[in-house]
Amino acid sequence: MSVKETRRIIEELIKEASGRNFVESVDLVINLKNVDMKNPNNRIKEEVILPEGLGDDVKIAVFAKGDLAERAKKMGVTVLSEGDIDKLGKSKSEAKKIAREYDFFLAEPQFMALIGRKLGQTLGPRGKMPSPAISDIEGIIERLKKSVRLNTKDNLTFHAKIGKTSVEPEKLAKNLEAVVDKVISRLNDGKANIRSIYLKTTMGKAKRVAI
Structure with a gap:
C-alpha cells in the first residue's frame, strides 16, 4: 500500500466534499475473499486504536x-x-x-x-x-x-470509520494503515484474503485504494 497514493486519494475525497455544508466522515470499506465467515473463528471483532484519533468525539x-x-x-x-x-x-x-x-x-x-x-x-x-x-x-x-470497533459478523464486506474530512490527509492515512494492518493480522492468509479496499466520505463516491 503506497502512502503517497493513499494520501492523494484522501485529498481528492476531501476536495470533493468541501462544497457540502457539513463535515463528513471518512470510511474505509474492506472486501474479503476466500474466508469462511460461517466459522465464527474467522470473524473479526476488534478494537483498533487509531494513532491520530477520529477527529470528533467517540460516544x-x-x-x-x-x-x-x-x-x-x-x-x-x-x-x-x-x-x-x-x-x-x-x-x-x-x-x-x-x-x-x-x-x-x-x-x-x-x-x-x-x-x-x-x-x-x-x-x-x-x-x-x-x-x-x-x-x-x-x-x-x-x-x-481513539478507538474504532471492527465487527465483520458473518459478512465479507465491512466498514470502519477512520476520521472526518476536517482531519489532515496524512493523519487519515495513518489511521487507515492501522486498521488495515489489524485486519491483515487476523486473516489466515493475510493480505491475500483481501479482495479490495475502498475509501469514501458520507455523501461521496467510493475510491479504490491499492493494497
Whole structure:
C-alpha cells in the first residue's frame, strides 16, 4: 500500500466534499475473499486504536455508581445507573436507541450480570456488550476515545470509520494503515484474503485504494 497514493486519494475525497455544508466522515470499506465467515473463528471483532484519533468525539456510556461514576462524568462521558438498566430492559425501543447512539459501553463488574439479563439481546448482536470498568477508568476512556470497533459478523464486506474530512490527509492515512494492518493480522492468509479496499466520505463516491 503506497502512502503517497493513499494520501492523494484522501485529498481528492476531501476536495470533493468541501462544497457540502457539513463535515463528513471518512470510511474505509474492506472486501474479503476466500474466508469462511460461517466459522465464527474467522470473524473479526476488534478494537483498533487509531494513532491520530477520529477527529470528533467517540460516544461512550458507563454503567456505574459512586466514585467510579463521578470520575467517569469528569471525563465527559454519559453515566447510566442501575435504575437506567432496569428502565432500558423494559423498553426495547429505548434500548435500541441507546445502542445506536453510543460507540462503546463500559460497566462496573457488579452490573455485568444484570446488563446481560436486561440488555444482552440488544447490545450483544451489535457487538456492544460493555467491557469491565475497573480502577483505571480514565485510562480506559482515553483509549476508547481513539478507538474504532471492527465487527465483520458473518459478512465479507465491512466498514470502519477512520476520521472526518476536517482531519489532515496524512493523519487519515495513518489511521487507515492501522486498521488495515489489524485486519491483515487476523486473516489466515493475510493480505491475500483481501479482495479490495475502498475509501469514501458520507455523501461521496467510493475510491479504490491499492493494497
